[in-house]
Amino acid sequence: DESTANxxxxxxxxxxxxxxxxGGGKLFVSGSEIAWDLEGASSATTADTEFLRxxxxxxxxADASNIYTVFGVDSTDFAGTFFTYGVPSLGSPYxxxxxxxxxxxxxxxxILSYGNVSTAAIAYTGSFNNSTNTGQLVYLGFxxxxxxxxxxxxxxxxxxxx
Numbered sequence: 302d303e304s305t306a307n308x309x310x311x312x313x314x315x316x317x318x319x320x321x322x323x324g325g326g327k328l329f330v331s332g333s334e335i336a337w338d339l340e341g342a343s344s345a346t347t348a349d350t351e352f353l354r355x356x357x358x359x360x361x362x363a364d365a366s367n368i369y370t371v372f373g374v375d376s377t378d379f380a381g382t383f384f385t386y387g388v389p390s391l392g393s394p395y396x397x398x399x400x401x402x403x404x405x406x407x408x409x410x411x412i413l414s415y416g417n418v419s420t421a422a423i424a425y426t427g428s429f430n431n432s433t434n435t436g437q438l439v440y441l442g443f444x445x446x447x448x449x450x451x452x453x454x455x456x457x458x459x460x461x462x463x
Contacts, residue, residue, distance in 0.1 A: 309338040315352045322356055325434030329461055331441035336361035336401040357440050358409035358425040363402035366442070368415035377424070378460050379412040384453040392449040401442035413441070 309332060310318065322328060339345055339353040340361035353359055373382030387397025402419045405411055413422035422441040429436050439461045448454045 309335045310349075310352060312348065315348070315356070319352070319356050319430065322429040322436040322438065323432040323434065325432075325436050327437040329439050330357065331443065331445040333397055333400045333443050335440075336403050336442060337364050337399065341401075354406050356429055356438075358405070358407050358438060359403040359423050359440055359442075360406045361401065362404050362419065365399045366402045366415040366419060366421065368418060369397070369400075370416050371413050371421050371443075372417050374411050374414055377410065377412045378463065379422075379457075382413065382457060382460065384457070385449045386443055387447040388449065393447045395447065397443055397447050403440070403442045409438070409440075412439070 318328065335357070336353060336359055339349040339357075341364055353361065369387050370385050371383070373379030385391055387393050387395075387400065389396055400415070400421070402415065402421075403423060404420050405423050407425070408427055409423040409425040411420045411422070412424045413420075415421045421443060422439065424440075425438045427435060445454065445457070448457065
């Protein structure tokens with residue numbers, strides 16, 4: 302739930318993540334306020350938005366999906382995936398208030414959707430910033446730890462890792 306007060310990715314962190322991905326790194330990132338902080342907030346800078354678009358391969362669409370069920374996108378490795386997240390009465394460690402709705406950019410693909418309505422997660426394989434190295438990224442617009450059910454978390458992480 303880091304956001305404008307705590308910054309999701311500081312300028313120092315942005316440089317380190319960019320270097321890592323340009324070097325062929327593989328990154329899994331999740332969080333409910335990442336895209337909002339980097340593009341949707343009034344305090345977002347041009348550098349923040351460029352980082353979101355060029356390195357997290359996403360763009361900000363909305364601050365809260367208000368949908369707490371997630372489905373895997375057909376024709377991806379995540380097809381058939383289904384889970385609920387962010388509802389304490391169902392077993393989430395905390396209430397998720399603002400899951401970001403994101404969209405693809407720069408060659409990324411949608412892999413999870415909120416209730417088959419809008420994009421909840423994206424994946425990307427390719428070069429970052431014209432690097433000759435191939436990196437990979439999976440980015441969830443909600444916190445991974447709020448997924449209800451250990452088996453659902455393990456299943457999703459297994460798909461992310463493969």
